[in-house]
Amino acid sequence: MKKIEQSELDQITKANSDFAQIKETIANIEIQKHQSLHKLSALQVEFKALEDELIKKYGDNVTINIKTGEITENVEDK
8 A cells, every 4th residue: 555755644743733733723712702792791781771760860962081070060051
């Protein structure tokens, strides 16, 4: 039976292994991306609920400094 040279077999085996490893890395990154997008979506829903609660309590014509909690009335330019 004919065979390729050992050095050729080693090269193709290593290339195949490297290829599989990179594919697995990409798959893991995609899984993390998918999970992160779900978390982001949940946070957006939570943020919107909090925002709606604050608007109900303080009105929709204010700005709230999220670092200090200070509320300032928005002034309309005329």
